[in-house]
Amino acid sequence: MSFKQDPEKHKKPKSNFSRRGFLQGVGISSGALTTGILETQAEAQTGAKVEGPGEVPITLEINGKPVRVNVEPRTTLLDTLRHRLELTAAKRVCDRGTCGACTVIIDGKVMYSCSVLAIDAQGRQIQTLEGLSQNGRPHAVSQAFTNNDAQQCGYCTPGFVMAAKGFLDRNPNPTYAEVKQGLGGNLCRCGTYMGVRKAVLEAAQAMKGAQNG
């Protein structure tokens, strides 16, 4: 909701922090100014690149392919995937790093894409659910979710599938108890957990079979 009080507001800035670059961008968050406002004191002093606050061009490695997109530094990876790249499998539900619906795999690890800035995801391998299917064939985890009816409305499902994939990559032979513990970062409202548990165990078998075969 947008009625939050600003706890910082009563504090008067007294420092000589350079806000030149920033002030140019205030209210022009739309990207009317993109780059080119980088001559802050800091950059002059250190050479570290300061970007934004307007849109900046970034390159993301998504499902093995480089993707160029313009985003403001404040835009999350989740919103970039959903709003700018038409990759809508990851869902925005709590948007605060609690529910797991936005789960993607970054450099081999499951993460909440709602709590990663897109600009910060550069140079890392991002895997979304869209990238799991191979040649139009669903991934073993997706298939197992269907076989075990591990989904109802399906809105938490993409996050769960990614969390399960990440879990199985690290723990290919899980016990039932490990499955219950290993997927504690995802929530479902319809109540599909019984199916999810079975699906993850089935997927583990299927993935092993695929490797052996």
Place this chain on the structure above:
Amino acid sequence: MANLPDYHWPPMGKRRVMGKPMNRLDGIAKSSGAAKYNSDVKPEGMLFGALLTSPHAHAKVKAIDTSAAQKLNGVEAVRVVANPGTEVQWAGAEIAFVAARTEEIANDAIRLIKVDYEVLPHLVSEEDLSKTGNRARAVGEQVTGDPEKAFKEADAVSEGHYGIPVLTHCCLEPHGQTIAVKGDHIEYFPSTQNVYGIATDIGRALNIPVSNVHVHMDYMGGGFGSKFPADVWGVEAAKMSQSSGGKPVKMFLDRATELSIAGNRPSIFANVKTAAKRDGTITAWESQTWSTGGIGGGNVNGQLFPYVFNKVPNRRVNHTAVSVNAGGARAWRAPIHPQVCFVTCSALEDLAAKLNMDPLEMFVKNLNYTARADLYKFQFDKAAELMEWKKNWHPRGDSGSGPVKRGLGLALGTWGGAGHFSTCKTTIHPDASVEVELATQDLGTGSRTMVAMIAAETFGLPVSAIKVKIGDNSYPNSGGSGGSTTSGGITSSTRKSSMNALQKLFEVVAQSLNVTADELEAVDGRIRVKGNPDRGMSFQQAAQKLGVNSISEMGENNPRQAPQEGLNTGGTGGVQMADVSVDTETGIVKMNRIVAVQDCGLVVNPKTAESQVFGACIMSVCGALYEERIMDQQTGRVLNPDMEFYKLAGIGDIGEIIVHMDIREENDRRGVIGLGEPCAIGGLAAIANAVANAIGVRVPRVPLTPARVLAALERRTA
């Protein structure tokens, strides 16, 4: 004219598709991320909406200044809904909307809107009735029999206080839509349980004929009763689209707003007195209840008390509705039943404990007070067997010396669930492809799959041969998905339209086989003569006889005629039992097991039916142990409009769940009955009873948090 086809369901033993567990048709689409929800769609030129809400629970808008927002580059529309003079009645109430080129800009613009409020006094909590003042309104008293006399003559009287708070639906896909209004046409992509009806809702609000409203929704991310109307955010998004020259506007609520204003389940607080004879026969019920559903108060049908056992002869029922300054209630899986069930089954379990009686024995003993004694008897027996009740139950509190106490509890529920009005069109094309179209929706219940199964059964074809087209209001009218009315409605209309189409095909084929249409049957991909399976042709060959024409036939489920037709009906029963362990040092309740035995008449797809019951049991765990809307009287705000402190059970929190679908000939004969609501009723009460059984004392208020469990234990010791 040919005879009307025989629409009756094939007998149980003769079904090839119905009654067999089947993967949902859209399973892979959902689990591979291909499924596009309406919160995922992004039509060309789409604008992003944002909403400014009231920070105050009760206030008058004195002035509102949107000029800075309007000037912000990228903003295309600003609409004020709370103009000066408007009195807002809850925190989170809609004040103004913005549509902009990006979501970031829309949110920036929202923060540039300045609102001057005159803050007014508010009440946000109903739990302490003595503090609700003139916001409480007595709804009246109902008396049956002579409760006073019955209490006087009773062998045992039990008194208790019980409370179940307001919950919020917390749909994972928030409420909202993408909508485009171009001239007098509306393209509408809502997240809704009401694909057909919502067109009328939005059309009316914009004064555009419903014939010009196109609604489309392939998938939706949870509704649970809260997603029927177009809502303010739908209408305002439409108007912003209008004012920006027809650009589509996407406006979905953020999580905090979703949990604050997009619907909730009313609370009930109750003081209950019950009486029984020594043998466990319930003789009297007296309840004073109060509840809130928001500013309008919260009514409860007193006839529901005592729940299911409502033929108890002596009853006094009082209810008070409390109006609070908080977001309004909406329907929630089995409106008011879980609450009334919790109050009733808790009070009756307490009464059984007072009599030192096994509650199972007492519940069974009083089944003649219910509408369907035989059904419940069977279900209690079955559940007791699955729970090993006799072996595992112990008298209240008699649960050993260690800190972890185990206990069992039970409850029962009932619901209607007869099919709603539904029309359906089935088309057989000359190439033998079959299409079924109806403006229903699949909320995740598996309705899409059910439609395909019914048509496949009817045509003797595999499910893969049926193309199901739902989620679009250009298809024939089918009701909104509420009250567990969908299954009965859509299966019946699909059956009838498909039988009607098949009958037409029979008529075409009959001549060439030299028989009459009513001598034919469709089995295993063939149209053949009854009793003479070799005489016939493939469905493919039959369809080819249509030449260039196709057959399109309608079918209708009309609730008024449905009882005579026998395809669907209402009235289900279910019982649930819970097995918990309570750590009496920490007050933490762990689920061991839930057993659910559930009747829903003819079960079309046992797989998705079972999922419904699993889900309902898990929702019951959430309500029993974790979730509640927490209001702050000082600030008037919801304190936990997030998924961190609005707690839901995770995958490790639910124990094991055993579902037994009560599939028996005598239930099956009644036809299809909806399942979404009935299974979502008893679980919470069963868990609360199990905890009382485990720790030897009633925890009066759910959710059963460590704080409440420890407080109850302390009272017991004192």
Place this chain on the structure above:
Amino acid sequence: MQPFEYAHPSSLHEALALLGTQWGEADVLAGGTDQISLMKEFLHTPKRVVNIKGIKELGGIRHSGQGLRIGATVTFDELASNQAVHSEYPSLVSAVMGVSSPQIRNMGTVGGDLCQRPRCWYFRRGFGLLAMQNGKSLVPNGDNRYHAIFGGGPAYFVSPSSLGPALVALGAKVKLVSSSGSRTVDVAKFFVAPQNESSRETALLPNEILTEIEVPPARGVKNATYEVRQKEALDWPLVAAAVALQMQGQTVGKARIVLGHVAPTPWIAAQAEQALAGKSLTGDTIEQVAQAAAAGAQPLSENGYKVQLTRVAVKRALLAASGKA
């Protein structure tokens, strides 16, 4: 979120030069699990965000005879997967594993865990760190079920840090570095109960970066963390207790017993420590120590249960440390 400038320096020197001297000028970003949410709620509206994950010297775990050095950007997952940490610092491992979301363990950093802001719902809804309205805290008369039972105000939030109690118990220090120098601060002193709305709950200054944590050797120190959490899935502890016991044969020499989620800082249960010193870990002693741990608690209207949970957490942490759990 408010727009901000973004920098991704590769050296600490560069990063420090990008910081401001007042809060609100620049925020440090590491794992993002709290920082991004704070910005979404407009609780933090930095003009610049400095991402420190690319700074090599802030990563890595080093274990030696001198103890453990944990870089600030080491993730929870990295910490829990480290063999040396497993064998010598089980209290850190259970604290980390108590965060039962693999996603958060993969993202969240140890530095971020210490610097994250309180979860107090008044703070998170915008009423400030001390939740003051009209000169009065909203907490005592509000819903304080998750608030502090120690400290006595004016701050009633609880320190959300998972590692804080264990690190205090182990006698760890943090290194805070600014452009003008660096200082090493006991973790016990890093956490501060703010006395007014303009202070923060840690000793960190706006121009500083928490670069690493130094944990003394713990060989022979029995240490354990026990968290009371209602849910198995991701959930905040209601109360936590960390213990570190220097053993002298069968008796406890120096005992550190530190509570979490009961005060605005990790809370040293001094009376409990005294009650344990010089004793052996018998059931009776553990019971007495657990009772002493709650001494001085001042519960609010809705959080009296935390007194009981404090005792249980201490008891179970001691049992775990003594290998009897």
